[in-house]
Structures are given as structure tokens and as C-alpha cells.
Amino acid sequence: MSSHTDIVATGWIARMPSSWRPYLLLARLDRPIGIWLLFLPGIWGVLLAMPPWQEALRLIVLFGVGSVVMRAAGCTVNDLWDRDIDRMVARTAARPLASGALRPRHALVFLSVLLLVGLAILMQLNRLSQALGVASLILVALYPLAKRVTWWPQLMMGFTFGFGAPMGYAAAADRLSLAWALIYVAAIVWDLGFDTIYAHQDREDDALIGVKSTARLFGARTRPFLAACYGATLTALGAAGCVAGLHVWYYPMLALPALLLARQVVALDINDPACCLGLFRANREVGLAVALALLAGWL
Secondary structure, eight states: OOOOOOOOOSGGGGGSOTTTHHHHHHTTTTOTHHHHHHHHHHHHHHHHHOOOHHHHHHHHHHHHHHHHHHHHHHHHHHHHHHHHHHTTSTTTTTSHHHHTSSOHHHHHHHHHHHHHHHHHHHTTSOHHHHHHHHHHHHHHHHGGGHHHHOSOHHHHHHHHHTTHHHHHHHHHHSSOOHHHHHHHHHHHHHHHHHHHHHHGGGHHHHHHHTOOOHHHHHGGGHHHHHHHHHHHHHHHHHHHHHHHTOOTTHHHHTHHHHHHHHHHHHHOOTTOHHHHHHHHHTHHHHHHHHHHHHHHHHO
8 A cells, every 4th residue: 555645644734723623634634625615616607607796706605605614614525424434545544534533423423514504505595596405405315335346436526516517507697598407517537537536546556455446447547538538528518608708719719728738638547646746736727617617608
């Protein structure tokens, strides 16, 4: 088993009271990239719907706070399900539940608090968004189990993390439409691609303990699979803009995220965990570039 880990227990985490640190690590607040990757599809959905700018700002703030809370809730659920598996994987062995720093009952109380805060945020949205938000809890609860039963847990992760896109569109437009579906497809296949990169960090350990992933499924063929995922992302984004009637400037602005995604395909080294982690984190800039294109198409 390799010694690679992405847990960051130094910096501002180390300056917090010792009783807080396990909860901060459980919520992955040491690694905010997950918050960004949950938040950015929500921005896509809001901007695609083109609401009045005051409402867009209000929704973006709500989705930002909600992303922090629900990412923490999702990580807590994940670690409750996976605490026995996490002990056998180098990258995850030091997680609070796997290491024994927290007991499951502590995590359940923490999860309850997070869900109450999430409910308070959800109540600030329209009825359609509230219904979608409640439905999303099914995905949050079940996606950690996917690796036990399917070679495609990263696709389940895409449905879960990408849910911010249709939520954002519904919150801004208060309706479902083809554009709503297309922006969700774009988020799903984007997540499928970058989470496959992420899963390559654990590929060897996962094989030893029998955990499935698209990283293991595709192995050395990951690069063409990644190109297909990212190509589908850009196609769905272009179609969503067309259906939504975005300004013509939207389409040339998609060249920037296209270049950033192409760089990931070219630079990928599935046998270098640090490279995989770096490319995974680079998707924050991809998501921001898509948001910039949507803003150009809106204005």
C-alpha cells in the first residue's frame, strides 16, 4: 500500500481547538476543492436561466453556503459508510472515523446539524427547488455504496455532485426544460471525467480490497475515456446555451474551458498520484471558465 494521502492537517486546521479538528477534517474543510466542484455547477444553472442580476447574486450566495454545508454532509455520509474500507487505503486511513478520532455517533450528530442548516437554506428557494433538494438526499445517501456494486461509482458521483446545475436552473427559472436537462448532463459527464482521474490515486489499493471504479475499469485506456467525457461535457454545454438562447459570445468563450480540459487529457499520468490530484484540482479553473462563458452569453 502506498503512503500517498491528500489529508491536510496543517495550516489553519492545526490552529483550531483540538476538539474541533476531527470535525473539520470530516467535513473536508482542509480541502476546499470539493466545495468548489459542488458549487460551480450551481452557478452554471443560475447563469443559464438568466434571472435578474439581484436574484442571481442572492442565489449564488445561497448556493455557496449550501455547497459548504452539503459537501460536509456528503463527506460525513461517505465516511460513515466507508470507515472500514478507509482503514485499508493509505490515502484515507487517517480520516477521523477510520482512525478512531471520532465515533459514528459523533458523526451522526454532526450530520444532523448540517442537514438542519441545509434545510434552512433550502427554504429560501422556490417550491420546485425544494422538491429537487429533498430528492437529492437520496443520491447523497446512496452514492458511497456504488463502489461496492458497480464499476461506475464515478457516474453516481456525477449525478450527485452535478445536481447543483439543475438545482441552480430550477431556483432561477422556476421550471424544468430541455436546457435544465442539458446543463445537468454537462455536469454529470464533467464529474465522471475528473472523478475518474481522482480514483487513480487509489487504484492499486482498491484492487486489493475489491473496490470498483472507472479508474480500474479503464486503466491504461483512461485517456480516450477522459477525452470522451470532456467532449460530451462541451457538447452538452453548447447545446444548453443554444436551447437557452444565450448570446453568440458564449460559444467562443467555451474555448477556454475546452483548452483547460484538453490539457488534462494530455498531461494525465495514471501512475503518478500527485499528478492525478493536481489535475483533479485544476477543475476549479475549468468550472470558473464555464461560468465566465455563461456570463458572457448572458450579457
